[in-house]
Amino acid sequence: MEKLDRFDIAILKILQHDNFTPQRDIGQKIGLSAAAVQRRVKRMKAEGVIQRNVSVINREKIGRPITLFVEVIMESEKAEFIDSTKAIFRTTPEVQQCYYVTGDADFMLIIVVPTMHDYELLTRRIFFGNNYIKHFRTMVAMDLVKVGLDVSLDAIVL
Amino acid sequence: MEKLDRFDIAILKILQHDNFTPQRDIGQKIGLSAAAVQRRVKRMKAEGVIQRNVSVINREKIGRPITLFVEVIMESEKAEFIDSTKAIFRTTPEVQQCYYVTGDADFMLIIVVPTMHDYELLTRRIFFGNNYIKHFRTMVAMDLVKVGLDVSLDAIVL
DNA sequence: ATAAAAGTGAAACAAAATTGCACAAAAGCC
């Protein structure tokens, strides 16, 4: 865990909202020179605090309007089965997010597809074709109330 | 839904992976001038195809190592209750993602916190304090197998 | 108290994005 001061936090807050914000503007907003901002951003990238920089694409505007949640329950928790199943989910483009969890389910997936028919085909491919999967439970997203990868930076202990 | 040609798709693929890729490089890779790339990106931003541009912050490096899934079941589906509950989730920083879903649950939440203790305090604040919530079911993420907001662009019909 | 290390602002510099312009290809329109 890296040590970050209030300037770093302030920079991260801005960047996780809009990473095209000019460093001059950031500097002005938080009371630092552009060069200082530049160095801090560079450092945080190198440290891995800033993991990556991405554009978020509107799934509806490109014909992928269906978002689904899938809870997957495995037949067994054997590491071998778990790992191979992780690999499948990781490499399936329609699987936007995949988490290995404790609790009632083993995996939680978020899947984005053009139509329910595509989802049906997908289930045949990745669920019914996998003998380690006992069963799965699907929920359809009706409203994407809040979508992002933002991390709360408000109450960071300095 | 906007109409996108193969160049647009190629640009989006690159940008949703790394939006700091120089437009010259993009142009070279897909066979277009930097200016053409620039105009297409500008257009797609204006159209909302590119929704936003963000830095992804490593939750562990800033002291937020706990990721949780929460299924929320409501007492009633009255629009009034649903809407006010949406508003709470939307404005709670620890709630990274919130989806209103059909199926066994009403809401699916992804929550990111420093410790389980913080989660306990959060549940008191946003779940136990809300009379419309019948109950909730928590799953703890052990492995973030795949985390992102990428949309599959492979089989786009042109 | 002093030396080393780390961080800073201002200015010079380099690299990228953006704009203007002339031209070519595709889309309506008689």
Add this chain to the structure above:
DNA sequence: GGCTTTTGTGCAATTTTGTTTCACTTTTAT
């Protein structure tokens, strides 16, 4: 078909942004 309009392109000039340099200040450790 021929014509115009629209849309998109590449190249070059311009502007903006990011990066490096350097002298100076603050902090840290001895």
